[in-house]
Amino acid sequence: MRYLALFRGINVGGKNTVKMKELKELFSELGFTDVSSYIQSGNILFTTDKNISEFSKEVADAFTHRFGFSVPIMYRTKAEMLILRDRLPFTAEEIAEAERQDPKMVHLYVYFSTASMSQQEVSGIGERAVVKDRDIYYLTEQSIRLSKLTTKLNKLSDGLTARNWKTVLRLTALLEE
Structure with missing residues:
Protein backbone atom coordinates (compact mmCIF):
# COMPACT_ATOMS: atom_id res chain seq x y z
CA MET A 1 0.00 0.00 0.00
CA ARG A 2 1.15 3.54 -0.75
CA TYR A 3 1.48 5.90 2.24
CA LEU A 4 2.35 9.48 3.01
CA ALA A 5 4.20 10.42 6.21
CA LEU A 6 3.87 14.04 7.30
CA PHE A 7 6.42 15.14 9.90
CA ARG A 8 5.52 18.06 12.12
CA GLY A 9 7.98 20.82 12.87
CA ILE A 10 11.08 19.79 10.99
CA ASN A 11 13.13 22.29 8.97
CA VAL A 12 11.08 25.23 10.26
CA GLY A 13 12.90 28.38 11.27
CA GLY A 14 16.27 26.65 11.42
CA LYS A 15 15.12 24.22 14.11
CA ASN A 16 14.91 20.42 14.01
CA THR A 17 16.89 20.28 10.80
CA VAL A 18 16.60 17.02 8.89
CA LYS A 19 17.94 16.48 5.39
CA MET A 20 15.35 14.79 3.22
CA LYS A 21 18.05 12.54 1.78
CA GLU A 22 18.74 11.18 5.29
CA LEU A 23 15.04 10.79 6.04
CA LYS A 24 14.54 8.84 2.80
CA GLU A 25 17.53 6.66 3.72
CA LEU A 26 15.95 5.94 7.10
CA PHE A 27 12.72 4.76 5.46
CA SER A 28 14.65 2.58 3.01
CA GLU A 29 16.70 1.08 5.86
CA LEU A 30 13.43 0.19 7.62
CA GLY A 31 12.41 -1.86 4.57
CA PHE A 32 10.01 0.51 2.86
CA THR A 33 10.11 0.71 -0.93
CA ASP A 34 9.46 3.41 -3.53
CA VAL A 35 10.61 6.01 -0.98
CA SER A 36 10.56 9.63 -2.12
CA SER A 37 10.23 13.07 -0.56
CA TYR A 38 8.57 16.28 -1.54
CA ILE A 39 10.03 19.65 -0.50
CA GLN A 40 11.97 20.14 2.72
CA SER A 41 9.07 20.22 5.19
CA GLY A 42 8.96 16.50 5.97
CA ASN A 43 6.78 14.79 3.40
CA ILE A 44 7.78 11.18 2.70
CA LEU A 45 5.97 8.87 0.30
CA PHE A 46 6.56 5.13 0.58
CA THR A 47 5.16 1.68 -0.06
CA MET A 81 -5.66 11.70 0.44
CA LEU A 82 -8.00 11.28 -2.53
CA ILE A 83 -11.01 11.61 -0.21
CA LEU A 84 -9.44 14.63 1.50
CA ARG A 85 -8.89 16.30 -1.86
CA ASP A 86 -12.40 15.54 -3.11
CA ARG A 87 -14.30 16.72 -0.02
CA LEU A 88 -12.91 20.26 0.09
CA PRO A 89 -15.68 22.14 1.93
CA PHE A 90 -15.02 25.55 0.39
CA THR A 91 -16.43 26.70 -2.93
CA ALA A 92 -14.31 28.12 -5.71
CA GLU A 93 -16.00 31.46 -5.06
CA GLU A 94 -15.05 31.44 -1.35
CA ILE A 95 -11.45 30.62 -2.20
CA ALA A 96 -11.32 33.31 -4.90
CA GLU A 97 -12.72 35.88 -2.46
CA ALA A 98 -10.04 35.06 0.12
CA GLU A 99 -7.33 35.27 -2.54
CA ARG A 100 -8.57 38.69 -3.68
CA GLN A 101 -7.79 40.07 -0.22
CA ASP A 102 -4.06 39.51 -0.73
CA PRO A 103 -3.03 37.64 -3.89
CA LYS A 104 0.56 37.19 -2.61
CA MET A 105 -0.49 35.07 0.40
CA VAL A 106 -1.38 31.40 0.61
CA HIS A 107 -4.98 31.21 1.77
CA LEU A 108 -5.97 27.53 1.89
CA TYR A 109 -4.42 24.91 4.18
CA VAL A 110 -5.09 21.48 5.58
CA TYR A 111 -4.13 20.53 9.12
CA PHE A 112 -3.45 16.82 9.53
CA SER A 113 -4.02 15.21 12.93
CA THR A 114 -2.84 11.99 14.51
CA ALA A 115 -6.30 11.47 16.06
CA SER A 116 -9.93 11.96 15.13
CA MET A 117 -11.56 15.21 16.17
CA SER A 118 -15.23 16.08 16.52
CA GLN A 119 -16.83 17.38 13.34
CA GLN A 120 -17.30 21.12 13.58
CA GLU A 121 -16.93 24.44 11.89
CA VAL A 122 -14.99 27.27 13.52
CA SER A 123 -14.77 30.79 12.19
CA GLY A 124 -13.31 34.17 12.95
CA ILE A 125 -13.09 37.46 11.12
CA GLY A 126 -11.85 36.65 7.64
CA GLU A 127 -11.04 33.02 8.41
CA ARG A 128 -12.91 29.73 8.60
CA ALA A 129 -12.05 26.13 9.46
CA VAL A 130 -13.98 22.92 8.89
CA VAL A 131 -13.01 19.86 10.94
CA LYS A 132 -13.63 16.46 9.34
CA ASP A 133 -12.36 13.41 11.24
CA ARG A 134 -8.52 13.74 11.29
CA ASP A 135 -8.29 16.76 9.00
CA ILE A 136 -9.00 20.47 9.30
CA TYR A 137 -9.58 22.56 6.19
CA TYR A 138 -8.57 26.16 6.86
CA LEU A 139 -9.32 29.18 4.66
CA THR A 140 -8.08 32.67 5.52
CA GLU A 141 -8.15 36.09 3.92
CA GLN A 142 -4.86 37.10 5.54
CA SER A 143 -1.51 35.53 6.32
CA ILE A 144 -1.77 32.42 8.50
CA ARG A 145 0.80 34.11 10.75
CA LEU A 146 -1.79 36.76 11.67
CA SER A 147 -4.50 34.23 12.44
CA LYS A 148 -6.42 34.27 15.70
CA LEU A 149 -8.15 31.01 14.78
CA THR A 150 -5.05 28.81 14.42
CA THR A 151 -4.44 28.96 18.18
CA LYS A 152 -7.90 27.43 18.70
CA LEU A 153 -7.28 24.85 15.99
CA ASN A 154 -3.99 23.74 17.56
CA LYS A 155 -5.88 22.95 20.78
CA LEU A 156 -8.12 20.43 18.98
CA SER A 157 -5.36 17.81 18.79
CA ASP A 158 -1.93 17.22 20.30
CA GLY A 159 -0.44 16.27 16.97
CA LEU A 160 -1.21 18.62 14.09
CA THR A 161 0.79 19.63 11.08
CA ALA A 162 -0.32 21.95 8.29
CA ARG A 163 0.32 21.94 4.57
CA ASN A 164 -0.91 24.47 2.04
CA TRP A 165 -3.45 23.30 -0.51
CA LYS A 166 -0.95 23.38 -3.40
CA THR A 167 1.27 20.96 -1.46
CA VAL A 168 -1.73 18.76 -0.59
CA LEU A 169 -2.65 18.51 -4.27
CA ARG A 170 0.94 17.74 -5.28
CA LEU A 171 1.30 15.04 -2.60
CA THR A 172 -1.97 13.47 -3.72
CA ALA A 173 -0.79 13.48 -7.33
CA LEU A 174 2.51 11.87 -6.32
CA LEU A 175 0.60 9.13 -4.48
CA GLU A 176 -1.39 8.48 -7.66
CA GLU A 177 1.74 7.99 -9.81
Missing part, protein backbone atom coordinates in the same frame (compact mmCIF):
# COMPACT_ATOMS: atom_id res chain seq x y z
CA THR A 48 4.77 -1.22 2.37
CA ASP A 49 2.59 -4.27 2.94
CA LYS A 50 2.37 -3.39 6.64
CA ASN A 51 -0.42 -1.30 8.12
CA ILE A 52 0.14 1.85 10.15
CA SER A 53 -0.20 0.16 13.52
CA GLU A 54 2.61 -2.22 12.54
CA PHE A 55 5.15 0.42 11.48
CA SER A 56 4.34 3.75 13.18
CA LYS A 57 6.21 3.07 16.44
CA GLU A 58 9.15 1.60 14.54
CA VAL A 59 9.43 4.75 12.40
CA ALA A 60 9.09 7.08 15.41
CA ASP A 61 11.75 5.19 17.38
CA ALA A 62 14.15 5.04 14.44
CA PHE A 63 13.64 8.74 13.73
CA THR A 64 14.37 9.70 17.35
CA HIS A 65 17.44 7.46 17.46
CA ARG A 66 18.85 8.83 14.21
CA PHE A 67 18.06 12.53 14.57
CA GLY A 68 18.09 12.96 18.35
CA PHE A 69 14.61 14.42 18.80
CA SER A 70 11.02 13.32 18.27
CA VAL A 71 8.14 14.92 16.40
CA PRO A 72 4.57 13.87 15.69
CA ILE A 73 4.19 11.96 12.44
CA MET A 74 0.85 11.83 10.64
CA TYR A 75 0.17 9.07 8.12
CA ARG A 76 -2.31 9.02 5.27
CA THR A 77 -3.00 6.42 2.62
CA LYS A 78 -3.47 7.21 -1.02
CA ALA A 79 -7.22 6.58 -0.64
CA GLU A 80 -7.44 8.94 2.35
